[in-house]
Amino acid sequence: MIGREFRFHDGGQGAALAIRVKFGSKTRRILKVLKDGTVVVGLPGAGKDANKELLQFLANEFDIDQEKLQIIAGHEGKNKLISVLQFKPEDIQQLVLEKIS
Secondary structure (H helix, E strand, C coil): CCCCCCCCCCCEEEEEEEEEEEECCCCCCCCCCECCEEEEEEEEECCCCCHHHHHHHHHHHHHHCCCEEEECCCCCEEEEEEECCCHHHHHHHHHHHHHHC
């Protein structure tokens, strides 16, 4: 496979968070967790700044640095996969559950 360009990613340890954004919500908040583990987040607006707004909301909600959050899939749609660096999956799960309880 000579001549093929590869793109390697940082292998930082962390967790992945499946998010479904519900646009048009009255407030920014975690609404629920679906049976498959997808976290439904309500955001008031939509548009080009929705991804930035989502990352800011999650950073504030979980009290973590926004630099530790990255959208790794779903930039254009309402279903997104978020990487949360330096957090264990069980820690993120606990933070989510605390917010919807």
